Amino acid sequence: MRNTFYTLLGLLVLTFSVRTATAQYETYNNNKFKQLKEELPTPNVYRTASGAPGHEYYQQQADYEIEVTLDDDNQTITGKETITYYNNSPDDLKYLWVQLDQNVRARDSQSKKIRQRSMNEKMSFGGMKRMMNDFDGGFKISSVKTNRGAKLDHTINYTMMRIDLPETLESGHTYTFQIEWNYNINNRMEIGGRSGYEYFKKDSNYLYTIAQFYPRMAVYNDVEGWQNKQFLGRGEFALPFGDYDVKITVPADHIVGSTGVLQNDRDVLTSKQRNRFEEARESDSPVLIVTEEEAIENEKEGTSKTKTWHFEAENVRDFAFATSRKFIWDAQGVDVGGERVMAMSYYPKEGNPLWERYSTKAVAHTVKTYSKYTIDYPYPVAISVNSKRIGMEYPMICFNYGRPEEDGTYSERLKYGMISVIVHEVGHNFFPMIINSDERQWTWMDEGLNSFVQYLTEQEWERNYPSRRGPAYKIVNYMKGDKSYQTPIMTNSESIFQFGNNAYGKPATALNILRETVMGRELFDYAFKTYAERWAFKHPTPADFFRTMEDASAVDLDWFWRGWFYTTAHVDIAVNDVKWYKVETGDPRIDNPIARKMDDADKKYIANQRNAKSVEKTITEKDTATADFYNRTDEYDYTSLDVERFKEYTASLNEEEKAMLDTNMNFYEMEFELVGELPMPIVAEFSFLDGSKEKIHIPAEIWRMGDEKVSKVFWFEKQLVGVEVDPNLETADVDRNNNYWPARNIPSRFELFKKQQRGSPKNRMQRFQEAEER
Ligand SMILES: [Zn+2]
Numbered sequence: 001m002r003n004t005f006y007t008l009l010g011l012l013v014l015t016f017s018v019r020t021a022t023a024q025y026e027t028y029n030n031n032k033f034k035q036l037k038e039e040l041p042t043p044n045v046y047r048t049a050s051g052a053p054g055h056e057y058y059q060q061q062a063d064y065e066i067e068v069t070l071d072d073d074n075q076t077i078t079g080k081e082t083i084t085y086y087n088n089s090p091d092d093l094k095y096l097w098v099q100l101d102q103n104v105r106a107r108d109s110q111s112k113k114i115r116q117r118s119m120n121e122k123m124s125f126g127g128m129k130r131m132m133n134d135f136d137g138g139f140k141i142s143s144v145k146t147n148r149g150a151k152l153d154h155t156i157n158y159t160m161m162r163i164d165l166p167e168t169l170e171s172g173h174t175y176t177f178q179i180e181w182n183y184n185i186n187n188r189m190e191i192g193g194r195s196g197y198e199y200f201k202k203d204s205n206y207l208y209t210i211a212q213f214y215p216r217m218a219v220y221n222d223v224e225g226w227q228n229k230q231f232l233g234r235g236e237f238a239l240p241f242g243d244y245d246v247k248i249t250v251p252a253d254h255i256v257g258s259t260g261v262l263q264n265d266r267d268v269l270t271s272k273q274r275n276r277f278e279e280a281r282e283s284d285s286p287v288l289i290v291t292e293e294e295a296i297e298n299e300k301e302g303t304s305k306t307k308t309w310h311f312e313a314e315n316v317r318d319f320a321f322a323t324s325r326k327f328i329w330d331a332q333g334v335d336v337g338g339e340r341v342m343a344m345s346y347y348p349k350e351g352n353p354l355w356e357r358y359s360t361k362a363v364a365h366t367v368k369t370y371s372k373y374t375i376d377y378p379y380p381v382a383i384s385v386n387s388k389r390i391g392m393e394y395p396m397i398c399f400n401y402g403r404p405e406e407d408g409t410y411s412e413r414l415k416y417g418m419i420s421v422i423v424h425e426v427g428h429n430f431f432p433m434i435i436n437s438d439e440r441q442w443t444w445m446d447e448g449l450n451s452f453v454q455y456l457t458e459q460e461w462e463r464n465y466p467s468r469r470g471p472a473y474k475i476v477n478y479m480k481g482d483k484s485y486q487t488p489i490m491t492n493s494e495s496i497f498q499f500g501n502n503a504y505g506k507p508a509t510a511l512n513i514l515r516e517t518v519m520g521r522e523l524f525d526y527a528f529k530t531y532a533e534r535w536a537f538k539h540p541t542p543a544d545f546f547r548t549m550e551d552a553s554a555v556d557l558d559w560f561w562r563g564w565f566y567t568t569a570h571v572d573i574a575v576n577d578v579k580w581y582k583v584e585t586g587d588p589r590i591d592n593p594i595a596r597k598m599d600d601a602d603k604k605y606i607a608n609q610r611n612a613k614s615v616e617k618t619i620t621e622k623d624t625a626t627a628d629f630y631n632r633t634d635e636y637d638y639t640s641l642d643v644e645r646f647k648e649y650t651a652s653l654n655e656e657e658k659a660m661l662d663t664n665m666n667f668y669e670m671e672f673e674l675v676g677e678l679p680m681p682i683v684a685e686f687s688f689l690d691g692s693k694e695k696i697h698i699p700a701e702i703w704r705m706g707d708e709k710v711s712k713v714f715w716f717e718k719q720l721v722g723v724e725v726d727p728n729l730e731t732a733d734v735d736r737n738n739n740y741w742p743a744r745n746i747p748s749r750f751e752l753f754k755k756q757q758r759g760s761p762k763n764r765m766q767r768f769q770e771a772e773e774r
Helices: 101-105 125-132 271-282 292-298 354-373 412-427 429-434 444-461 472-479 499-518 521-535 542-551 558-566 588-604 606-614 640-651 655-662 764-773
Strands: 004-008 061-071 076-086 093-099 140-146 154-157 160-169 174-184 196-200 205-210 242-251 255-258 287-290 306-316 321-324 328-336 339-347 381-386 391-394 397-400 573-583 666-674 682-688 693-698 709-716 720-725
Touching: 140 154, 140 160, 160 174, 242 255, 242 321, 255 306, 255 339, 255 381, 271 287, 271 328, 271 339, 287 292, 292 328, 321 397, 328 354, 339 354, 354 381, 354 412, 354 429, 354 444, 354 521, 381 412, 391 412, 391 429, 397 412, 412 429, 412 444, 429 444, 444 499, 444 542, 472 499, 499 521, 499 558, 521 542, 542 558, 573 720, 588 606, 588 640, 666 720, 682 709
Parallel strands: 004 573, 061 242, 339 381, 381 397
Antiparallel strands: 061 076, 076 174, 093 160, 140 174, 154 160, 196 205, 205 321, 242 306, 255 321, 287 328, 328 339, 391 397, 573 666, 666 709, 682 693, 682 720
């Protein structure tokens, strides 16, 4: 332990900060605490400086009447739709933009052309198949017509179609038009996709999870004008709200799960199923509406008959459905804000036993927990559909992975992965389905915010739930990684490096740090909920989020948004040095012996020790005549007169001054350094000689002057023996080796014989069962 002992020369200086950064000639203010005036758009009548919608905020609306038919023999969708578009903007529109997302799978798709591939990379059979696939999955638009059946001029530009209106659509008016189309459904297992089919060889059946299946209106607003940036595959969707009336025709033995509420249950469900559904509504645990036995019976033979399922959905930004004759279906009710929401799951027998055990319960838990942190779940149903490998979200319905082994066992990783994906995708109902951000532009606004509430939800599912993202310490490896492979969070979706860490992990972590370390839970939760309330069923932008979080909390967070969202900087705070001071009493009887002792320490100097032996006698030793008063006394000797003077001095002090002089306080001057560039509050734990501990929290503004090093003085009656920066792993500090005083080395674990040690291909359930059978 390096414990330097100093005496404090006076009582005047108790706290001070040393400016270590040299003031450079600066032409531009690069202070980390500079307000975000230049980065954020100027507030206006649509979006206020407080982060709330402005008094002239508007948004467009698109209502749909859709009829689609699924051809189970050829895996195609054929459909027609009537779109009623409401121009609520103050602008007159000459044309409308419609999104043709399936054209990402057209033969001439731009996303195929811009995909990079190197033959030096290892390629799997699947990878090679995907690279060489020539599947034609684009929309075939067979007609675009006015409401009266006249041809409408239109131009297709890859994934966008411009409808040239016969007359300008004036502000406050609506326009109704029709589109007919068809497309080939992609084999999701071979060429991937958010939507598509999975084929089950064993019983030769298909399971369809269908989305982006109809031409969808683009968003027109005060931020982008028309958001008609091409769909390249990664930056997801920007969609207006509207009401949907959808009729889905499928083989008569299929079970359909969908966005919205079923309107014709008498036509498509048996009375037994309808009774079970009503029973499920009142039940707090899942009730089977189609059992596994019934599903197995159902999948044995097909049919040439069809049935049409009719759904309606209000105020949604999109619509998706799943259909298969393999579906088991269960449901339960959940109370949210006085309403009974139906939590439901659809899955093939291949999903069991995991799905019957967890899916619907995870849906119900997610709906409840998110409602607490954001707004009450406003839709009547929330559905989870078993869909191999992926997780993908739509309003009221999502497609989630999770398939156990054929023997019914499953790994721990699969179990938690499945619960997490269900929480995550159901959670997307809130971000971005209700708090309707522009995914084409900003992935973090839905994925990051959603991953954050996902973390909160997981931790309420099971104590110490193995959440993949959210805790500060889990982002450390990414944050300290190669900066040339990092982009700021505020980067367009298509240009993000390390997608998962950047758009999911880092923003989710940033929010946890705000909540636990910078703002505290009370201020954070209120502000976060305010953002959700303000922007529910609206289109928020990053600035609306940044501003609301400050507006509702009175915490200046510009430095935080700047560092975490606009740069790739990381956190690393070090404690460099701790100096110990005691107050000089002024009493020579006390102070002088201490000072002498400290001086004596210098006598350890190596030459002194050697000279003691090598120099037999010095002059003053040999010739006593050379010794005078100063050889007989030292500067620490004092006389009774010195003591008298001290007594006179103390007599002149008042009681308060006397007490301060008498204090036996220990003063510690600590130097902290911002090694990483990202400012963060200094959170530190002090350990004392008597075994007690104390935690301190210094706001990030300690770094506001641009100092790289700051000093603070702390005082205690107890003697300090240790300091640890970020003891509870809350700041994403990337290097903990410099977090300790006295210095400490943190052992890292390294893996030996990586390949040989990892071996068992069996999951823990299988290994335990095997051991039991022996
Ligand atoms: Zn997501």
